[in-house]
Amino acid sequence: MKITKFKKFVxxxxxxxxxxxxxxxxxVPASVEMQVPGISISRAEAAEVLKAWDFSKDIGGWxxxxxxxxxxxxxxxxxxxxxxxxxxxxxxxxxxxxxxSEVKLSDWAVSNEAPIVVGSNGAGTISFDLYYxxxxxxxxxxxxxxxYGSDVNGExxxxxxxxxxxxxxxxxxxxxxxxxxxIILDDVVTENIGHLEISLVSYLTGYKGAxxxxxxxxK
Numbered sequence: 001m002k003i004t005k006f007k008k009f010v011x012x013x014x015x016x017x018x019x020x021x022x023x024x025x026x027x028v029p030a031s032v033e034m035q036v037p038g039i040s041i042s043r044a045e046a047a048e049v050l051k052a053w054d055f056s057k058d059i060g061g062w063x064x065x066x067x068x069x070x071x072x073x074x075x076x077x078x079x080x081x082x083x084x085x086x087x088x089x090x091x092x093x094x095x096x097x098x099x100x101s102e103v104k105l106s107d108w109a110v111s112n113e114a115p116i117v118v119g120s121n122g123a124g125t126i127s128f129d130l131y132y133x134x135x136x137x138x139x140x141x142x143x144x145x146x147x148y149g150s151d152v153n154g155e156x157x158x159x160x161x162x163x164x165x166x167x168x169x170x171x172x173x174x175x176x177x178x179x180x181x182x183i184i185l186d187d188v189v190t191e192n193i194g195h196l197e198i199s200l201v202s203y204l205t206g207y208k209g210a211x212x213x214x215x216x217x218x219k
Contacts, residue, residue, distance in 0.1 A: 050123055051116045051218040053107070056084035061109035064088070065197070068102035071095050072208075076105065082131055082171070082178075085212040088200060096206035102146065103200045112152040112194035116218055122188035126158075128198070128216035131176045133209055134167065141205035147183060147198055151191035158185060158193070161201070176212070193218070 053060060055078065064074040072091030079087035088105065095101035110116055116123065126147050137143065143165045149158030160183060168177035196218070200211055 048119065048121065049217050049219055050118055051110075053086070053214075053216040054084065055086045055214045055216075059086045061107045062086050062105055063108060064103065065106045066104045068100065068104070068199075069095060069098050070101045070103055074103050079210070079212060081174075082129075082176075082212055082214055085131065085214040086216075088211045088213065089209070090200060090202075090211060091208045092202040093206040093208045095202065096141075096204065099203055100144075101202040104197050105199065106195065106197045110193065110196050112154075115152050115192035115194040116196065117192050118189055122190040123193065123218050124185050124188045125182060125217070125219040126185070126198075127180075127182035127219070129214050130165070130168075130179045130181060131171065131174075131212035131214075132165070132168070132179070133175060133207075133211075134177050135175065136207040136209055137205050139204065141207075142203045143205065143207070143211075144201035144203055145181060145199065146201055147196075149189070149193050149196045151189075152194035153191075154194070155191070157187075157189045157191055158196070160185065 053062070057078075059076060059078045063076055067074070070092070071094035073089075074091070075089045077087045077089075079085050081087070086105075088103065090103050092098075092101050130143075130145070132143060145162040145165070147158055147160050149156075151157050162181060162183060165179050165181075168179040171178050198213070198216075
């Protein structure tokens with residue numbers, strides 16, 4: 001899995017110095033922490049949870065807010081699956097030849113008037129569990145994740161991608177796999193976050209169906 005920070009929002013995949021994959025051994029810099037099957041990589045981080053969404057009962061204000069090179073329909077809803085989750089219905093079948101087809105998700109409850117307050121230690125981590133159907137990812141196709149955020153003045157403070165999701169972990173009783181993703185931001189965010197997006201990005205997939213997210217936190 002590679003994590004790349006962009007100075008501006010440019011929806012393309014670029015070379016990066018940071019790389020992380022679901023392999024048996026990886027070379028990971030000190031700025032990244034991931035929890036994946038068979039790999040133990042850790043780094044100290046602030047323990048305070050600044051914002052959490054567990055989606056155990058509802059999805060709050062999370063909605064589909066647009067796309068980039070995305071021609072399909074998308075919708076969000078609550079699902080009881082996996083202990084309660086944000087269900088995202090996607091259709092990348094029209095864009096299966098695209099190297100970057102992006103579905104953007106955001107919580108309308110996070111705003112300039114009601115931001116994520118980062119406190120004196122700032123925000124350095126975004127984490128969540130992602131559940132996906134591996135049968136929808138064939139050939140060279142893969143899913144990527146993008147995190148984007150701005151402060152209450154509209155200035156960009158987060159712009160990073162998770163450039164590769166591997167096989168993940170089998171979920172018993174399901175044909176889905178689980179990837180537990182934790183991204184330690186290159187730069188600690190010291191300004192309150194007035195807007196946050198999590199994007200599901202398709203690279204050469206025709207993924208059509210549901211993707212689930214739960215246990216999301218900003219620390």
